[in-house]
Every structure is written in C-alpha cells, then in structure tokens.
Amino acid sequence: MRLVALAWRFLWARPLVAGLNLALLALGVAAMSFVVLVSEQVERSVQRDLAGVDLVVGAKGSPLQLILAGVFHLDVPTGNIPLATVGTLREHPLVARVVPLSLGDALQGHRIVGTTPDYPAMYGAALAEGRWWQQSLEAVLGADVARDTGLAVGKSFVGTHGLGVGGEAHGDTPYTVTGRLARCGCVLDRLVLTDLQSVWAVHETATATDEEDRKLLEAEREVTLLLVGYRTPLAAVSLPRWVNAQEGLQAAAPALESARLLRMVGAGTDVLQGFGALLLLAAAASVFVGLVHAVREREPDLAMMRMLGAPPWRVGALVLAEALWLALLGAALGLALGQGLTGLLGWELARQRSLHVSGWWWSPHQVALLAGTLVLAVAAAAWPAWRALRLDVSRLMQAPR
Amino acid sequence: MLELHDLEFRWSAASPPLRFADVQVGQGGQLLLRGPSGSGKSTLLALVAGLLTPTAGRVVVAGSDVGALPGGQRDAWRGGALGFVPQRLHLSDSLTVAGNLELPFVAAGLPLDRARVSALLDRLSLAGLASRKPHEISVGQAQRVALARALVRRPRVLLADEPTASLDDAASDAVLGLLADAAREDGATLVVATHDARVAARMGGTQVLELAP
Numbered sequence: 001m002r003l004v005a006l007a008w009r010f011l012w013a014r015p016l017v018a019g020l021n022l023a024l025l026a027l028g029v030a031a032m033s034f035v036v037l038v039s040e041q042v043e044r045s046v047q048r049d050l051a052g053v054d055l056v057v058g059a060k061g062s063p064l065q066l067i068l069a070g071v072f073h074l075d076v077p078t079g080n081i082p083l084a085t086v087g088t089l090r091e092h093p094l095v096a097r098v099v100p101l102s103l104g105d106a107l108q109g110h111r112i113v114g115t116t117p118d119y120p121a122m123y124g125a126a127l128a129e130g131r132w133w134q135q136s137l138e139a140v141l142g143a144d145v146a147r148d149t150g151l152a153v154g155k156s157f158v159g160t161h162g163l164g165v166g167g168e169a170h171g172d173t174p175y176t177v178t179g180r181l182a183r184c185g186c187v188l189d190r191l192v193l194t195d196l197q198s199v200w201a202v203h204e205t206a207t208a209t210d211e212e213d214r215k216l217l218e219a220e221r222e223v224t225l226l227l228v229g230y231r232t233p234l235a236a237v238s239l240p241r242w243v244n245a246q247e248g249l250q251a252a253a254p255a256l257e258s259a260r261l262l263r264m265v266g267a268g269t270d271v272l273q274g275f276g277a278l279l280l281l282a283a284a285a286s287v288f289v290g291l292v293h294a295v296r297e298r299e300p301d302l303a304m305m306r307m308l309g310a311p312p313w314r315v316g317a318l319v320l321a322e323a324l325w326l327a328l329l330g331a332a333l334g335l336a337l338g339q340g341l342t343g344l345l346g347w348e349l350a351r352q353r354s355l356h357v358s359g360w361w362w363s364p365h366q367v368a369l370l371a372g373t374l375v376l377a378v379a380a381a382a383w384p385a386w387r388a389l390r391l392d393v394s395r396l397m398q399a400p401r
Numbered sequence: 402m403l404e405l406h407d408l409e410f411r412w413s414a415a416s417p418p419l420r421f422a423d424v425q426v427g428q429g430g431q432l433l434l435r436g437p438s439g440s441g442k443s444t445l446l447a448l449v450a451g452l453l454t455p456t457a458g459r460v461v462v463a464g465s466d467v468g469a470l471p472g473g474q475r476d477a478w479r480g481g482a483l484g485f486v487p488q489r490l491h492l493s494d495s496l497t498v499a500g501n502l503e504l505p506f507v508a509a510g511l512p513l514d515r516a517r518v519s520a521l522l523d524r525l526s527l528a529g530l531a532s533r534k535p536h537e538i539s540v541g542q543a544q545r546v547a548l549a550r551a552l553v554r555r556p557r558v559l560l561a562d563e564p565t566a567s568l569d570d571a572a573s574d575a576v577l578g579l580l581a582d583a584a585r586e587d588g589a590t591l592v593v594a595t596h597d598a599r600v601a602a603r604m605g606g607t608q609v610l611e612l613a614p
Contacts, residue, residue: 305508
C-alpha cells in the first residue's frame, strides 16, 4: 500500500462526507464545463456561419431578425423583397457578390432554401453523394436533413408551407433528391437546397388559379434575403446606409448583430459561470471543513504514523493526497457530466432544427478547469495538512481519561 | 542495546526535573519500568522512542544517541529500530487488520513485505481476521494486532506501555507471554512500562527500573 492508496482508504472511511464533497465539486465543475463547451461551440458556429457574409439585405424590420433568419436560419424573416433588388445590388460598384435566398417552405421542420450554387460554395460545401440540382424541383439535402428524414438520392418528397413542422403540403409539386451534402458543421447541414425557380414554381402552382394569374405572379416574383459580399472594406461605411435608404429594404451587418447577440448570450453564460464558481467555492469550503474534522478525528492514526517513523511532511502529504483524490474524482465526474449535459442540449437543439452543439466537443479550457480544481483542493487542504504536520506525537503516550 | 546515562528531563524550565537511574540492557534483554501513575514511565518511554529530547544525559538505543539525532534522522531511526505497543492500541479503524500491519511500511516509506505480514498474521492467529476492521474484533484480538504491527518491521527495541491495563489475570498472562515470546523470537529488547504488580511477577528475572513520582 502506498501513501496515495492510504489516502484513498482514509477518504472513503467517511463515505457520506466524501460523497457530499465529491458531489459539490462535480456539480461546480459540470456547470462551468457546460458553459464553456456550449458557449465555445455557439461562438464557433456563429463565426463559421458568417462565412464571408458582409451584409444581409431583406425587408424592413429588425436587423437582428434578418441575421437570425438569413445567416443562421433560426428566426422567421422580416418579409420578402422584389427580385429586381438582386440585379440592382449586383450592379452596385461596392458589391462583389450577391447570393439570393428564398424561404417559405420546409421538409419535416428543415427549411427549403431556394438559392444559387454560390450559397453552398460560400461554405465550401461538398457533395457526399449524387449531384447538384440542374433543373427545377431538384434538391440537395444537408447532412442532418438526410439523417432525420431518411431520404436517399432519387427519392421524392413534398414540402410543407411555413418554416416549421406541419403546414399544408404542396402535393402537386414534389421535389426529387439529387444529392446529399457532406457534413460541414455549418448551417447547410440543416437545410434543403434547391434553385430559386423551384420555390417560385411551388408557390405559383399552389396560388395561381389560371394562366393569367400565373403570369402576374411571375412578374411579381420576390426573394426573401440577399447575402452580400463587399468589393472593398470601405463598402461597410456607405452600403448599409444606401440600402436602408431604399424603400422597403433593410440592411443588417452580421458581424455587428452577432456580436450583439453573443453579448446578450454572454450575460447569461456569465451568470451560469458565476453559479458554477460559487458551487466550486462551496465545495472547497466543505473540503476544508471535512479535512479539519478528519485530522482532528484521525489524530491518533496520524500520531501513530509519526511513531512508526513517518516524517512530518509525509503526514501532511497524506492529508493533501486526500484532497487531491477528491479534486481528481470531482473534476473527472464534473467534466463527464458537463459533456453529458452538453450532449443533451445538442440533442434537444437538433430536435428543434437549431444550432449544432455536440457533447463530444473538447475545449482546452477544460484542462484549466481541472488544474483550477486541483489548486482549489490543495488550498482547502493546506491548513489541515499543516495541522497534521505539527501533531504532538507524545499524546500517544498519555493515559486515557 | 539500551543504555540510560545521567538521564534527566524537564517539561519546562519551571518544572521539577525527572531523573532516571542509569540502566544497561543487552540485546534481547528485558527491562520493566515500574511505578505508579505520574512517576514518569510514559515520559521515559517517549525519551527512549526519541519523541522527547533529554534536558541532560543520554539515551543510547541500538548504538544511537537518540536525543542527539536531528529530527529527520530520528524519524527514520524510529521507523527502522523501534516497535511500539501503545496503551490505547491506536489501531486505525479506517484500515483492515492487514492494512494496520501494512501501515508501518507506508509510514516509513519502505516497500511492503507481504510475506512478513502474512507470517505475523499466522503466528499471532490473526489470519482469519485479516479483512476485518478493528471495531469488528475483540479486545484481545486487537492487542495481538497492535503487537503484530509493532513487530512487522523486525524492530531491535520493542516498547509496550501498560499492556495489561483493563485486562483480567488470564488475559494479562496471555498478553505478557505473547510479548515476551515475540520479542525473544525476533531478538528484540523488550521494555515494558507498568504500574501493574502482576507484570513484575510474570516477568521474573527481568531488570527493573523503579520510578517514583
């Protein structure tokens, strides 16, 4: 038996106290780990999905809503804008690229996005199987869509009206799956991509009562959002103002709005982090009190060890080792719990067709969390270890009272 | 093996000195420290064990002037040369009987001698109790465990403080017999501190140091 094994035995000689301290430590570590894992993944996801989008143009409304709808596909869009806006912006001297998006339908909760090949190209998306759409009513599925729907290349599906689950099915205009995207860890995983013509065809077929109606609808074609890339960074100064000055148009800068969003989310994560830190401090206090009592209770054991030849530092090290065992176990349990909670959140978000969060994500900050827990345990054990070190061994010789 | 020369100890500058007669006990010999409570028996044991430093004189144990050793060396010396059976036994209830016998190796930072532990468990009829905790065994069994713990590292000096306290005649006899036999088998010098008259009678022929308050 070595000193660390002896410390382990002494630790679990009082299982209730040890269990309580372990639970407190694990909960504190879990809370902080959860916040770190989720916030890092959300931030990474946000940066990934921004992917060189300098400006989002849509119907007048909240800029944040435009970003959430157009870049992250989390919110409903503010409305539609005339198709002619695409041409107008493409001709603007400050604009390098315009990617139109048309929204309005969904497949089992996954948004069907009418767009151009520039959209998947922005994210460096590649096909895992099949080919890109070449004509109307052909679609490519994101990785999560293919997994959730079970649709394979060559199969057909019908979209439903609206961006959520349910809604009236457009049974007259089924799509054919021509391809499946490789997982990119970006927003495309959750989307069904097709061409703009498909989205118009579905709605015109559903809405038009006769040929004249159809011609009218064709003339009034709209898109939902435009993802704009600047030709020069100087465009950031004037282009948004120019867009906002156009009737019915709203410009939103993704970098600005997502920074604001992360700041708002950050307030919540700060609270959680603070809660986690409080739990850890409570655990440290509990470890301190537990070890003080343990040293007092175990004075005869520790004095006997000195009598058996243990130098004072070894007796102090025994107390420190107990604390370190608690910290190691607590941190390991806490980190595992944090990963588990993150995985649970990721499952729920996937169910809601929302951001991608994984329980398998590992952050370097978790190493710091482990180290911090060990340091906290050592700090909590310092005074009890010092007391053990300075034990009066001659008390062993005293007669019982 | 054990020598006391002009030994004196004061608890503080103001307290009266405890003076002990000169003694010489050879290797494998026996010394009985006899006296009433408060006569300095435990103090003398503590001096022999190196837990206290004499204010005058010398305690020489197994060739080492114990009082002159620096703290760290004293710990190591105690770990290697000394076995101690305290009055209250002080078995660790966090460990099994076998664990209590392994404790001296952990304390001294020595490799565990499992064969020695097993042999002592057998010799003192404790093999069947190896996995029990001290609160699960009888007082007599606990005393044998304390004795085994004191002997496990083959000490050159075995100290026993009031080994027959709270025991009846038969149990006292058994304990004293065990002590004497174990010390003799390992060639250890036995020092017993007691106020119990039965011990003197049982340990006939042993050198006696009378202590008075």
